[in-house]
Amino acid sequence: MVKKTKVCELLGIEYPIIQGGMGLIANAELAAAVSNAGGLGIISPNAGEPDWGKVADNLRNQIRKARSLTDKPFGVNFPIHQIGEDRSLIDIAIVEGVRVVTTGAGSPALHTHYLKEHGVKVLHVVASVRHATGAEKSGVDAVIAEGYESGGINSPDELTTFVLITQVVDAVRIPVIAAGGICDARGFAAALALGAEGVQMGTRFIATHECIAHQNYKKAIVAASDTATVITGRRLMPIRGLKNELTKEVQEKEGAGTPPQELLAILSPGLTEAAMLRGDIVHGQAMCGAGAGMIDKIVSAGDVVRSIIKGYDRIVAGL
Amino acid sequence: MVKKTKVCELLGIEYPIIQGGMGLIANAELAAAVSNAGGLGIISPNAGEPDWGKVADNLRNQIRKARSLTDKPFGVNFPIHQIGEDRSLIDIAIVEGVRVVTTGAGSPALHTHYLKEHGVKVLHVVASVRHATGAEKSGVDAVIAEGYESGGINSPDELTTFVLITQVVDAVRIPVIAAGGICDARGFAAALALGAEGVQMGTRFIATHECIAHQNYKKAIVAASDTATVITGRRLMPIRGLKNELTKEVQEKEGAGTPPQELLAILSPGLTEAAMLRGDIVHGQAMCGAGAGMIDKIVSAGDVVRSIIKGYDRIVAGL
Numbered sequence: 001m002v003k004k005t006k007v008c009e010l011l012g013i014e015y016p017i018i019q020g021g022m023g024l025i026a027n028a029e030l031a032a033a034v035s036n037a038g039g040l041g042i043i044s045p046n047a048g049e050p051d052w053g054k055v056a057d058n059l060r061n062q063i064r065k066a067r068s069l070t071d072k073p074f075g076v077n078f079p080i081h082q083i084g085e086d087r088s089l090i091d092i093a094i095v096e097g098v099r100v101v102t103t104g105a106g107s108p109a110l111h112t113h114y115l116k117e118h119g120v121k122v123l124h125v126v127a128s129v130r131h132a133t134g135a136e137k138s139g140v141d142a143v144i145a146e147g148y149e150s151g152g153i154n155s156p157d158e159l160t161t162f163v164l165i166t167q168v169v170d171a172v173r174i175p176v177i178a179a180g181g182i183c184d185a186r187g188f189a190a191a192l193a194l195g196a197e198g199v200q201m202g203t204r205f206i207a208t209h210e211c212i213a214h215q216n217y218k219k220a221i222v223a224a225s226d227t228a229t230v231i232t233g234r235r236l237m238p239i240r241g242l243k244n245e246l247t248k249e250v251q252e253k254e255g256a257g258t259p260p261q262e263l264l265a266i267l268s269p270g271l272t273e274a275a276m277l278r279g280d281i282v283h284g285q286a287m288c289g290a291g292a293g294m295i296d297k298i299v300s301a302g303d304v305v306r307s308i309i310k311g312y313d314r315i316v317a318g319l
Numbered sequence: 320m321v322k323k324t325k326v327c328e329l330l331g332i333e334y335p336i337i338q339g340g341m342g343l344i345a346n347a348e349l350a351a352a353v354s355n356a357g358g359l360g361i362i363s364p365n366a367g368e369p370d371w372g373k374v375a376d377n378l379r380n381q382i383r384k385a386r387s388l389t390d391k392p393f394g395v396n397f398p399i400h401q402i403g404e405d406r407s408l409i410d411i412a413i414v415e416g417v418r419v420v421t422t423g424a425g426s427p428a429l430h431t432h433y434l435k436e437h438g439v440k441v442l443h444v445v446a447s448v449r450h451a452t453g454a455e456k457s458g459v460d461a462v463i464a465e466g467y468e469s470g471g472i473n474s475p476d477e478l479t480t481f482v483l484i485t486q487v488v489d490a491v492r493i494p495v496i497a498a499g500g501i502c503d504a505r506g507f508a509a510a511l512a513l514g515a516e517g518v519q520m521g522t523r524f525i526a527t528h529e530c531i532a533h534q535n536y537k538k539a540i541v542a543a544s545d546t547a548t549v550i551t552g553r554r555l556m557p558i559r560g561l562k563n564e565l566t567k568e569v570q571e572k573e574g575a576g577t578p579p580q581e582l583l584a585i586l587s588p589g590l591t592e593a594a595m596l597r598g599d600i601v602h603g604q605a606m607c608g609a610g611a612g613m614i615d616k617i618v619s620a621g622d623v624v625r626s627i628i629k630g631y632d633r634i635v636a637g638l
Binding site for chain 1: 322447448449466467468476477478479480481482483485486489499500501502503505506508509510511512513514544545546549550554574575576577609610612613634635637638
């Protein structure tokens with residue numbers, strides 16, 4: 001039986017399984033389903049709403065919808081490079097009673113103190129020991145140590161889940177949540193063996209009935225082989241996504257020494273929306289974790305959580 | 320207590336811990352120490368002997384020395400890109416009574432049948448599902464699934480240990496040995512949780528008293544932080560090593576789109592020897608796994624094995 005970890009106590013949840021707050025596609029229905037199954041669902045402020053000008057209303061609506069679907073805790077993810085110093089979205093989350101926030105892609109020093117003053121637990125995404133100790137100093141409640149396997153924005157440090165978790169666990173006193181490449185009960189058990197007190201999973205939760213992601217994108221994740229993802233933009237902002245015509249073009253230009261600025265011209269923000277919400281997985285930016293090859297069926301988000309909890313005992317008994 | 324796995328039965332060893340047959344530095348004393356502790360030591364034909372013209376005599380001497388130091392099984396590693404179709408080294412191993420061989424960096428179809436005809440168990444290194452199923456078809460007894468974390472020659476597929484192991488386990492019926500980023504009991508337990516039936520460790524065994532590697536190189540591994548290694552030669556032959564002046568130069572040229580052929584001119588084979596045997600870790604090629612940051616002491620090879628076995632129970636009890 002999965003033991004209660006410090007992450008369960010911290011967040012008031014039954015199982016230490018967190019659903020990643022994936023930009024554009026981490027919607028209220030998904031978050032509520034994960035929370036109802038005993039994990040922690042996370043909403044993205046722009047879920048289903050690519051127009052950042054409408055993100056405030058969208059966030060409020062998403063929170064209210066999630067609240068109508070579950071009486072369990074859920075959270076909101078704030079990518080710091082997107083919100084910057086502006087606290088208007090954070091204030092919406094606070095006013096609407098959100099009690100857990102995940103942050104990443106920016107300094108944890110910026111909003112952690114404010115969030116904690118308002119009784120919000122803060123989990124910050126880190127990709128190295130230095131990031132982790134910095135986040136701990138900023139006062140976050142836990143770190144989400146995200147390995148090179150992760151889909152979407154990645155770190156140039158390229159530390160994989162296997163080597164990152166143990167080293168972060170040794171470096172901080174706050175709980176460590178493992179992310180990157182975790183898709184099933186085996187990955188969950190392995191993450192705990194490495195010293196994590198919980199996991200965050202993104203890609204596995206995209207291929208669920210509740211996720212707002214486009215059906216083409218979900219099907220592409222299910223169809224993905226072990227070698228289906230690739231990192232592009234290594235010298236710019238590394239992003240892991242499904243290999244397609246876009247990544248091929250970017251890789252060719254990278255190989256030819258094209259300056260990062262020229263690459264930016266190819267990688268318009270609309271490409272993520274094109275792939276993930278509109279289903280153009282051939283020419284769009286289909287962010288995806290390296291564990292996609294392990295995902296072979298679109299299921300309900302609750303079943304993802306339950307299958308991990310169910311599979312865990314057998315794995316531990318085999319050790 | 321660590322259970323006997325299929326890998327233990329296959330190799331006639333007590334614990335499913337294999338020491339990687341690292342080129343130039345996997346010497347008889349190291350292999351014997353690992354085997355004496357209950358794991359499986361592996362000799363590199365050119366251990367301590369950079370002149371490939373003298374490799375036949377060196378291999379024979381290394382095997383005889385190991386035999387004088389242990390009555391337990393040990394093996395030899397044959398990198399197929401180095402030996403090619405020539406079986407003279409393989410014949411030496413057979414004649415000298417070696418009963419386990421690891422192969423990699425080339426096709427398992429080339430020598431597996433011959434080795435098995437002579438009663439030798441063959442473990443082949445793979446880095447993707449396709450490699451693994453191909454190796455199984457070639458008749459190897461087990462695959463060593465080596466993740467992106469591994470030191471030395473790497474795969475352009477970049478599958479990390481966390482995502483590779485589970486997928487290879489699901490794809491083949493022969494036992495899977497996990498490699499890449501495993502340095503302690505936590506990594507060992509995590510690898511078994513992912514479905515591996517054993518582990519292979521390279522870098523952890525370099526920083527041991529018995530290894531013939533230069534002291535500067537061992538000390539650099541001990542001093543390494545989490546971000547101390549890097550992949551160079553992505554479009555050539557990816558190699559993971561300690562960051563230094565050499566990797567900086569290669570990375571700069573790669574970023575500028577320098578053709579692979581020009582990079583080859585920088586990366587002379589002598590650079591590996593310079594770093595690993597002569598101690599020039601500033602300008603040499605110091606192959607090193609991404610888990611180096613977890614290694615903080617030069618210990619005996621037997622203690623590496625014993626500390627994993629000892630630490631394992633506590634980790635499993637905590638799950």
